[in-house]
Amino acid sequence: MNKVRIGSIGLGRLGDRHAENIAEKIPNAELIALCDVDADKLKRKAESLRVPHLFTDFDEMLECDDVDAVVIASPSGLHTEQIEKALEKGKHVFSEKPLGITVEQCKKAEEAVAHHPDRVFMLGFMRRFDPSYQYAKQKVDAGEIGKPILFRAYSQDPEKQIAGSIAFAAHSGGAFLDMAVHDIDLARWFLKSEPENVYAVGGCYAHEEFARYGDGDNVSCLMKFQNGAMGFLFAGRTAPHGYHIETEIVGTKGVLRIGSVPQKNIVEILDSHGVRRECCEDFLxxxxxxYISEINEFADCILHNRKPEVTVYDGRRVVEIAGSCKQSFETGKLVEIQQG
Incomplete structure (x- = not known):
């Protein structure tokens, strides 16, 4: 096998980007099939990317012998079922986060992966593949900031995208599961420890619509980790300035900050508003x-018969921890996080 032949399901914002990347920017992969319930959108995308196989049914795509692996970018509630089905059909699987929307779903996915050790499974925690985060991780692992004692992260979506957030709120699982999962994963990755307990606060400061789902438009939490380190996470949906992802790792001998000033590039604009830098529009x-690097890694693992660093266990743990954050937010109490 010179190239991994991939079938991708889901043509939302991220699924659309994955399809384009696989077709045009992943040298060791080929986009051989696309699947989406919207037949018109599916046809347009397949024509633009010259994809030979089109499906509106996921089960039918799994029957295609030309498909070696699948990329799952469907709605979160479908991930577990589709992971199980794909593995049963002998396909390698890359799934977007979250692994599932409940811990029970995640455990089923974990069992499915364990039953198919000959297949590659990888979860889409793409921040681990961002050059800045990888550079920071190398410095932490090399001991350049001493012992890490605090992980702080901000994940803020722009206010101008609030309509989409409200529309998705019923299915998102809440801000901790929908937004903070990447920060929870990074905290575990950088601190090399599991959180013991969490206390969460927040509310609907600008948009009461989230309250009906036991959620807030801005939420935060403080965690204590087993090795004594601290974690602080903030997830907001009302940033006036744009998409803002900021991370800080404080050590006994130094501090690392990633994206402390969100910016599109290194251009500064000097005009009647003063001196400013533009922000990125969104996560894409x-x-x-x-996003390119993680799919490249997925295909490379398949071609060279090795397993990726990001595992199904990471997906399950993040959902468990996010669930504890949500429980603390809803009850206003300190919650002990289940271990194991």
């Missing part, structure tokens, strides 16, 4: 290279 722009 900020992490465009990371």
């Amino acid at each position: 722009e900020r992490f465009q290279n990371a």
